[in-house]
Amino acid sequence: MKTNHQLLVTPLHRLFQEQEIGGKSSITINAVLTEAAKEQLPPAESDEDRILLLVIDQQNSFIEGGDLGVPGSVQDTVRLGKFVYQNLHKITQIALTKDVHTPLQIFHPCWWLDRNGQHPVPVETVITVESVINGDWTPVYSPARSLAYLHELKAGGKRELRIWPYHCLEGTNGVEFESQFMNLVYFHTVARRSTPVILAKGQDPLSEMYGAFYREDGVASAANRAFLDGMPDYNKIYIAGQALSHCVLDTLKHILEHHADNRAFTESIHLLTDCSSPIPGTEGLTVTAIEELANRYGIRLMTAEGLTI
Missing domain, CATH: 3.40.50.850 (Isochorismatase-like)
Known part of the structure; x- marks a missing residue:
């Protein structure tokens, strides 16, 4: 039985560079697809x-x-x-x-303000129903719907709302x-x-x-x-x-x-x-x-x- 190494004409390094993961590829997509067209799979x-x-x-x-x-x-x-x-x-x-x-989504920092008018710190900030009712956090946008959403999370046994970096x-x-x-x-x-x-x-x-x-x-x-x-x-x-x-x-x-x-x-x-x-x-x-x-x-x-x- 042939192995995939024998089936493929193109070596991995012509397609995939480990040191470039997360960055711009030095291998152009046209080069990749030219290689792909040579395969007989x-x-x-x-x-x-x-x-x-x-x-x-x-x-x-x-x-x-x-x-x-x-x-x-x-x-x-x-x-x-x-x-x-x-x-x-x-x-x-x-x-x-x-x-x-x-940027304007409920889990991003700009959606919320604390008592001092500061936006929450991402990752470490969790916003609960109680923290909004107590005035620790105030939604900048859609206040009624934002609070209703927190109630839905709690009632449904979902994760509490965590603030994430813009991503x-x-x-x-x-x-x-x-x-x-x-x-x-x-x-x-x-x-x-x-x-x-x-x-x-x-x-x-x-x-x-x-x-x-x-x-x-x-x-x-x-x-x-x-x-x-x-x-x-x-x-x-x-x-x-x-x-x-x-x-x-x-x-x-x-x-x-x-x-x-x-x-x-x-x-x-x-x-x-x-x-x-x-x-x-x-x-x-x-x-x-x-x-x-x-x-x-x-x-x-x-x-x-x-x-x-």
Whole structure:
């Protein structure tokens, strides 16, 4: 049996430079796609086993050095890139979630003022119903709806509202997908004749949206929900991306809860644990949450390094 190394004509270094992760790619996309056109791989539509790679928020803002950089994300990207390259002939479809924001959103500093007229410090500030009622924090925009949202979070057992640094702002470098990884995504597009799916999220100003399919206020994204409905059409699903503690975990929960009655499907989901990292301080809670999902739904936890699917 041929290995993928024998199947692919193009060496990895012509597509993916580890030292450039999170920055501008010295390899032009036209060079990448010229290489892809030389490959002789079967088209994805001919795959008997349909395999989906779902990558969460692989964007510059979440790469180390970015606006909300996740420690460990560079090495996660190295491993993810090698996984895609090694298994390019088996991956049928790549789907990407994309966090998209503007400054005026409820989880950004400019939305709130304290008693002294100061905006909150990102990451360390959590705003609760009680802190707003007591006057510790006042919403600058949509005050009634902002308070109602905090009540919804509390009543629904959701995370409390944490203030994040400005990140993934539309039109900035932060919102863009990480360039080295995208070289491989588009190489796959041409080499396997498979257009990637892009699932945008996070654009409502009055709600957070960690997971790809539902906002924190419970409203579903119609376009993304259609993709969620169709996920059992794949035989296997591999999931990676950032951050494990928030957007990866919540996307995983959305998928599993939506398809809770389909055990064969939930057991087909594989979480690549070495291609995702948690926000610092959440490590223990994240491990516990992932283990609970594995026990309840039968998802597979595995490492991507050296993995041939």
